[in-house]
Amino acid sequence: MANVQRSTSSRFDLRNGIYLAVSAISVGLVLLTWWIASSNEWVNPLFLPSPGDVGSAFVTIAREGYKGTSLLAHIGASMQRIAVALMLVFLTAVPLGILCGRIRLLRAIFDPFIEFYRPLPPLAYYSxxxxxxxxxxxxxxxxxxxxxxxxMFIAAVYSARRIPIDRINGAKSLGANKLGLYAYVIFPSCLPDLLTGLRTAVGVTYATLVAAEMIAAVSGIGWMVLDASKYLRSDIIYAVIILMGMIAILIDTAIRLLIQRVSPWIEQ
Structure with missing residues (x-):
């Protein structure tokens, strides 16, 4: 039995290693193509600066900051806005979504408003x-x-509606009251789906960051991209966009690890 488990683990590690190598090769090919295109000036350097210029721009803003503010301060300002927003999302969308998932009348009250504004572009109502x-x-x-x-609300509604009725009835037969039912049965049952919904919510919120920082802001990585575009500093634009992508990957990886820890049976 132990030999079978070790063999399965070895094959799993080998597949992961192969996929990681393929990802590294694909990234390397893109960087090589970028370097060749910029070196031969196939594209105007204003639109496609070289990887060296982008790296130099990143080093400069990392050392000297941007517009009198350090790079860490810009990152901190953006992360603070996202963190506060996501905390409010989790504190409101989760309980409301779970209640709407369990109470159809409540879902009928809130669902039209959610479905109305959900597809709207953020800039449509930001003004x-x-x-x-x-x-x-x-x-x-x-x-x-x-x-x-x-x-987040949709994930909470979906997860609350798909809880097996036998699990609810079993908890009731053991004497669980309504508060205990939500605290010890419904919420833990919904948690894996809630964390998956949080991953989606983080992606949507992060993508909205530039729109949130484009009006009357003087800090944040989204604002840096917009401000650099005014002066045609494409090297800074590329550097900050790559930085934003790396931060997004780190955040997503942390959420995926949390999901794997809470619900290891879910494939990520």
């Missing part, structure tokens, strides 16, 4: 948020909150 809440961080956090609320 209204600025009018209502001003140009400070409040309007930006609310925009990020709205971007992440819908996918």
């Amino acid at each position: 209204l948020l600025v009018l209502w809440f001003g140009i400070q961080d409040t309007s930006k956090i609310i925009l990020l909150f709205l971007g992440g609320f819908a996918p």
Whole structure:
């Protein structure tokens, strides 16, 4: 039995190693193509700076900051806005979504509003948020909150509706009251789907970051991209976009590890 488990583990590690090597090769080919194209000036350097220029721009902003603010401060400002928005999303969308999943009348009340604004582009209503809440961080956090609320709410509703009725009846037969039922049966049953929904909500919120920082902002990595575009600093634009992608990968990896720890049977 132990030999079979070791053999299965070895094949799994080998497949993971192969996939990792393929990913590394594909990234390397893209970087090589980028270097060849920029070296031969197949594309105007204004639109496609060389990898060396992008690397130099990153080193410069990492050492000297951007517009009088350090790079870590810009990253911190963006992460703070996202963190506050996601905390509010989890505290509101999860309980409301679970209740709507269990109570059909409640779902009928909230579902039309969620389905109405969910497909709207963030910029379509951001101007209204600025009018209502001003140009400070409040309007930006609310925009990020709205971007992440819908996918989190839908995940909570879906997970609450698919809980087996036998599990609910079993808990009731053991004397669980309504509060205990939600706290010890329904919420733990929903948790894997909620974490998957959180992963989606983080992606949507992160993608909305540039829109949230494009009006009257003076900090944040999204604002850096927009400000650099005003001066045609494509090297800084590429450097910050790559940085944003790396941060997104780190956040997504952390959430995937959390999902794997909570529900190891779910394939990521």
